[in-house]
Amino acid sequence: MRSKYFKSTSYLLILVLSLTIFALPVGAIGIAPNLGTASAYGILGATTTVTGQTYVTGSLGSGGATGTAVVTGSNDIANTAYTTAFTNLGAAITHAGSQQADFTGVASDLGGQTLSPGVHNFTGAVTIGSNTTLSGNGVFIFQIDGAFSTAASTVTQLTYGAQSCNIFWVVNVATIGANSTLEGTLMSKSAITIGAGSVTNGRVLAQTAVTANAASTSINVPGACAALVIPPVIVPPTVTSPSTTSPSTTSPSTTSPSTTSPSTTSPSTTSPSTTSPSTTSPSTTSPSTTSPSTTSPSTTELPTTSLPITELPTTALPTTEPPATEPPTTEPPTTEPPATEPPVPSVPRVPTVPFTEVCTSPSVSVLLNSKGDITIHAILPNDAKGTGTWIFNLGGKIYKVHGSEDVTYTAENAPVGAYKIGAQFIPDDNGEIVDLALCTVSVPTTPGGELPNTATPWFNLLLVGAVLSIIGLTIRVRRKTHE
Numbered sequence: 001m002r003s004k005y006f007k008s009t010s011y012l013l014i015l016v017l018s019l020t021i022f023a024l025p026v027g028a029i030g031i032a033p034n035l036g037t038a039s040a041y042g043i044l045g046a047t048t049t050v051t052g053q054t055y056v057t058g059s060l061g062s063g064g065a066t067g068t069a070v071v072t073g074s075n076d077i078a079n080t081a082y083t084t085a086f087t088n089l090g091a092a093i094t095h096a097g098s099q100q101a102d103f104t105g106v107a108s109d110l111g112g113q114t115l116s117p118g119v120h121n122f123t124g125a126v127t128i129g130s131n132t133t134l135s136g137n138g139v140f141i142f143q144i145d146g147a148f149s150t151a152a153s154t155v156t157q158l159t160y161g162a163q164s165c166n167i168f169w170v171v172n173v174a175t176i177g178a179n180s181t182l183e184g185t186l187m188s189k190s191a192i193t194i195g196a197g198s199v200t201n202g203r204v205l206a207q208t209a210v211t212a213n214a215a216s217t218s219i220n221v222p223g224a225c226a227a228l229v230i231p232p233v234i235v236p237p238t239v240t241s242p243s244t245t246s247p248s249t250t251s252p253s254t255t256s257p258s259t260t261s262p263s264t265t266s267p268s269t270t271s272p273s274t275t276s277p278s279t280t281s282p283s284t285t286s287p288s289t290t291s292p293s294t295t296s297p298s299t300t301e302l303p304t305t306s307l308p309i310t311e312l313p314t315t316a317l318p319t320t321e322p323p324a325t326e327p328p329t330t331e332p333p334t335t336e337p338p339a340t341e342p343p344v345p346s347v348p349r350v351p352t353v354p355f356t357e358v359c360t361s362p363s364v365s366v367l368l369n370s371k372g373d374i375t376i377h378a379i380l381p382n383d384a385k386g387t388g389t390w391i392f393n394l395g396g397k398i399y400k401v402h403g404s405e406d407v408t409y410t411a412e413n414a415p416v417g418a419y420k421i422g423a424q425f426i427p428d429d430n431g432e433i434v435d436l437a438l439c440t441v442s443v444p445t446t447p448g449g450e451l452p453n454t455a456t457p458w459f460n461l462l463l464v465g466a467v468l469s470i471i472g473l474t475i476r477v478r479r480k481t482h483e
Contacts, residue, residue, distance in 0.1 A: 002121070011199075014469060014472065014473075015178065018364075027063070030099065030102070030117060030118050030119045030138065030139035030141045030393070030396075031095075031099065031142065031393065031422045031424060031435060032166060032168065032391075032424060032433070033092040033093075033095040033122070033141075033168060034088075034091070034092060034141050034433045034434075034435055035086070035088060035092045035098040035185070035203075035430070035433070036058045036059075036084070036087070036088030036091070036434075037081065037084050037085045037090045038085040038086070038088045038203075038205060038434070039203075039221075039430070040058060040059050040073060040085070040221065040430070041058060041059045041060065041061045041073075041076075041085055041203060041221070042056035042058035042059065042060065042071070042073075042080075042200075042203055042204065042219035042220070042221045043044065043056055043060045043062075043069065043187065043203075043204050043205075043210050043212060043219060044055060044061040044062070044063055044085055044086065044089060044203070044204075044205045044206070044210070045061075045063070045192070045204075045206040045207075045208065045209055045210035046062075046063045046064070046066045046086070046206070046207060046208050046209060047062060047063060047065070047066070047206070047208070047209045047210070048062040048064075048065045048066065048067075048209070048212070049061065049065075049066045049067060049208045049209070049210070049211045049212065049213045050065070050066070050067040050068065050210075050212050050213060051067050051069070051212075051213045051214075051215075051347070052067075052068065052069070052070065053070075053214075053215050053216050054067075054069035054070065054212045054213070054217050054219075055216075055217070055218045055219070056070065056071040056072070056073070056218075056219045056221075057072050057218075057219070057220040057221055058068050058071065058072060058073045058074070058203070058219070058220070058221030059073030059076060059221075060074075060075050060076070061077075061081065061082040061085050061086065062077050062078070062082065062210075063075070063078050063082065063086070064077070064078065064364065065077050065079075067213060067288070069212070070185065073221075078301065080422055082402050084186075085341075086207075089187065089207065089416055090343075092187065092207055093170055093187050093189065093207070094143070096143070096168050096170045096277070097143050097170045099119050099141060099143075100119065101118070101119045101121035102118030102119045102120070102122070102359055102396070103118060103120045103121065103261065104121045104122075104123075105120070105121070105122050105123075105391070106122065106123050106124050107122065107123075107125050107146065108122055108124075108126050108127075108130070109119075109126075109127050109129045109130045110126060110127070110128050110129075111127070111128055111129035111130030111131065111132055111154065112130050112132065112150070113131040113132055114132075114134075114135050114159075115132070115133070115134050115135070115140070116135060116136045116138075117136045117137070117138025117139055117140055117162075117166075117173070117398070118139075118140070118141075118396060119141045119143065119397065120140070120141065120142045120143065121143040122143065122144045122145065122146070123144070123145050123146075124145065124146045125144070125146035125147040125149075126142070126144045126146065126147075126148050126171075127138045127148070127149045127150070127151065128149070128150040128151060128154050128156065128180075128182075129151045129154070130151065130154055130186055131154055131155045131156075131157060132154070132156055132157070133156075133157045133158075133159055134156065134157070134158055134159075134162045134167060134183065135158075135159045135160045135162055135353065136160050136161060136162055136238070136468070137160065137161030137162065137163070137166075137392075137398055138162075138166065138396065138397075138398045139166045139393070139398070140162070140166060140167045140168065140170075140184065141168045141170065142168070142169045142170065142171075143171065144168050144170065144208045145172065146171075146172055146173075147171070147172060147173050147174070148169060148171035148172075148173070148174045148175075148186075148188075149176075149452040150175070150176050150177045150180040151173040151177050151180065151194070152177040152178045152179055152180060153177070153178070153179045153180060153188040154177065154180045154181070154370075155180070155181045155184050156181060156183040158182070158183055158333065162224045163184040163204050163222070163225050163226065164182075164184050164201040165202075165222040165223065165224065165225040166184075166225055166472060167183055167184025167185065167186065167202065168184060168185050169182075169185065169186045170187050170189075170191070171186070171187070171188050172188065172189050172190060172295050173188055173189075173190045173191055173192075174186055174188045174193070174206075175192075175193045175195070176192070176194045176195050176198045176200060176204075177195045177198065178195035178196045178197055178198060178214070179195070179197040179198060180195065180198050180199075181194070181198070181199045181200075181201070182198070182200045182201070182202065183201050183202060183473040184201075184202040185202045185203040186200065186202060186203065186204050186205065187203075187205045187206075188205070188206040188207065188208075189207050189208075189333030190206065190207065190208045190209075191206055191208045191209045191210070192204050192205075192206040192209075192210050193211045193212075193462065194210070194212040194214065194217045194219075195214055196214035196215045196216060196217065196218070197215065197216050197352070198214075198217050198218070199217075199218045199220070200217075200219045200220070200266070201220050201222060202219075202220075202221070202222060203221055204219055213467070221236065224388075224389060224426055224428070225391075225400075225426070241473065251330075252357075271322060275295055275387070275468065282465070294479055320429065353414065359444075363379055363380070363381050363423075363436045364377070364378050364421070364423050364436050364439050365377045365378065366421055366439050366441055368441060372410065373412050373414065374394065374410070374411045374414040375408065375409070375410045375411075375439070376408070376410075376411070376420075376421065377407075377408045377410050377421065378390060378406075378407055378408075378409075378423045378425075378436060379405060379406045379407075380391075380405040380406070380425060380434060381434070381436075384405055384425050384434070385404075385405050386404070386405055386423055386428070386429065386431070387402070387403065387404050387405075387427075387428050388402070388403075388426050388427040388428045388429075389401070389402050389425070389426045389428075390402070390403055390407050390409065390423065390424070390425055391422075391423070391424040391425075391426065392409060392411070392421065392422070393422035393423075393424075394411060394414050394415055394419070394442070395422055396415070396419075397414075397415050399411050403423075417442070418440070418441070419440070419441065420439065420440050420441075420443040421439045421440075421441055422435070422436075423435075423436040424436070
């Protein structure tokens, strides 16, 4: 009886743990929605109400406009450009609102909180009652199934690489409080009202009405996101050490011959001036030693032997111009020793670790090696050409690189765990943003590695469940053996 009870319990435990494993969610990745041509608009709505004190750094699009704003771009009122942008807005709202959530909540006040990149889902109204902080270089998507509002004079602060171009608020209806500052693109399924003195560093896009007729409202459309945390593309060959061609240190410039020592023409030391003959010792005509020393005063007339007239110095010996020997003509620099370029073979190469293809699609292929490095090869579809910024999202970790339509990027020590890799291309010419197919990978933990951000309590539950499964199976086998 006990054996049957134990057996049924073991099977139940294994079944529950198996369901737990399959129920584990894959870490969500926030992918910036493709705004298309709507990205150029600071204000876009089915109808708009603005005044001369509404300042837009960008364009204004409306199906029917009341008033005129001050814009740096174009005013597109019920024309083809507006229609296309309005259609793109609807697609962007659908894309952003349908992404899997990283964080969930009910009605909430985000004031005083510090939020990290990811998809934040709220099933009720959300307000920013005091200053809030968005921290981290990544995509922020706020899915708010209710009203969204900011209190007067509140500020959305950005730290650690967060950028307004990567922030998206998807709401049912919105109100921006007076004198408040909001970062990011506000996309509403219905109306948006903008308070006086407010600043929106992003876009105000509504599928119904935009009202911005209060005094001194500003909307600043962000440019392309800066590549802040972009680890450099690992292309060691670019370290072309030949640039260390020390030949530039052409030591021949130390042509010491310029020290034409001949300038030390010692002949100028015309020792002949020391013509000791002037020491005509005859002046020492000791016969004057005739003890009548009293006459010696008369002998003081020797100076009249104006010895200085020995103008030997006029023998202008310096005219012996030894500098004419021109030793500098010995041109040792012609030996050109720098031509020996031994540094070239000494370029260090890190031993390569073989990669295994773990995922492939028409536009994205992913290779993984045992070190946990991921190499991504991405190419624009439909033979598209151009340059721009590639954004690769690996388990919530963002990598960026500037390149052409065909790029290969290696991310060292990629996050471990099972997650999707997203690829996005933002053209330099502000053209249409391209989102490529997602690719699911599973990166194992390497020695000394760390668990990824996707290692949520669910992941911990998986580990506990696996241990319990092993224990249960062991006990069952031992029990069956003893039977």
